[in-house]
Amino acid sequence: MYTTVNGRLVGYDESGSGMPLVLIHGYPLNRMMWEAQWEGLTQSARVLAPDMRGFGESEMVDAPVQISTYAEDVHEFLQAMGIQEPAVICGLSMGGYIALAYLGQYPEQVAGLVLANTKATPDSGEAKAGRNKNIALAQAKGADAIAEGILPKMLAPQTYAANAELVEQVKHIMASATVTGIVGALSAMRDRPDSIYTLEQSSTPTLIIAGTDDQLMPMAEQDKMKQAARNSTLVVIPDAGHLSPMEQPDAFNAALAEFLNTLKP
Numbered sequence: 001m002y003t004t005v006n007g008r009l010v011g012y013d014e015s016g017s018g019m020p021l022v023l024i025h026g027y028p029l030n031r032m033m034w035e036a037q038w039e040g041l042t043q044s045a046r047v048l049a050p051d052m053r054g055f056g057e058s059e060m061v062d063a064p065v066q067i068s069t070y071a072e073d074v075h076e077f078l079q080a081m082g083i084q085e086p087a088v089i090c091g092l093s094m095g096g097y098i099a100l101a102y103l104g105q106y107p108e109q110v111a112g113l114v115l116a117n118t119k120a121t122p123d124s125g126e127a128k129a130g131r132n133k134n135i136a137l138a139q140a141k142g143a144d145a146i147a148e149g150i151l152p153k154m155l156a157p158q159t160y161a162a163n164a165e166l167v168e169q170v171k172h173i174m175a176s177a178t179v180t181g182i183v184g185a186l187s188a189m190r191d192r193p194d195s196i197y198t199l200e201q202s203s204t205p206t207l208i209i210a211g212t213d214d215q216l217m218p219m220a221e222q223d224k225m226k227q228a229a230r231n232s233t234l235v236v237i238p239d240a241g242h243l244s245p246m247e248q249p250d251a252f253n254a255a256l257a258e259f260l261n262t263l264k265p
Contacts, residue, residue: 004080005080010053010080015039015042015046016043019264021044022050023090023091024095025055026093026096028055028177028185030176030177033173033243037252040250048081052181054180055181065188067188069188089102089110089112090116091115096115096116100120107204116209117216120199120224120225127190138186139179148171155242157213157215170246199232205262209255
């Protein structure tokens with residue numbers, strides 16, 4: 001499905017009814033990573049999964065992008081969908097950075113926050129250098145080179161070794177990203193602010209989801225978010241890497257459905 005936000009085409013999927021649940025994908029992915037969620041959570045919420053600009057079927061804008069820009073995109077998308085009430089904002093990895101920015105910018109519009117396989121702290125100097133290296137790689141060799149480099153770290157080692165179908169699916173999703181989308185996302189992630197303070201100042205119900213075998217987000221980062229967010233729950237999913245919704249969809253959906261149930265009046 002498509003909608004238009006400020007003259008820019010945005011691809012999205014929608015299912016179910018009830019409380020709005022927005023699923024924000026990670027980098028360098030698109031909304032297809034949430035397929036098991038929009039199929040499995042239709043009884044729990046009105047599930048909306050938009051593509052971020054430059055990914056999937058959403059157009060890129062030739063302009064500087066910050067994490068706050070993506071949060072504004074999500075807000076404008078919800079307005080375009082006619083949603084005025086507070087929504088549950090769920091983000092994975094980069095999507096988590098966007099969800100945290102959304103909380104900071106539109107706190108009254110957040111009924112609940114889900115932070116999956118992500119962190120609230122900013123990039124280290126080493127991580128910033130890595131972003132710059134990948135920007136140069138994307139510009140020189142395209143999305144395929146980015147996908148090839150990051151793919152082994154996206155999944156739990158046992159998943160990567162044993163689930164060839166999922167590996168190929170993730171590779172296909174990542175390789176479909178535009179170079180401008182990749183460069184914009186890398187720049188935004190590199191320059192994002194520390195969001196620990198945002199969590200400390202919020203009383204919004206928060207669900208933190210981690211994978212036992214996540215090679216990209218150390219458990220220490222999940223603990224930092226848990227300590228900062230006063231009204232939070234941490235769920236650790238066994239045998240899951242960085243893409244817990246795709247690797248262990250039943251466990252992920254169960255955690256999210258239980259959280260959504262606590263938000264009902």
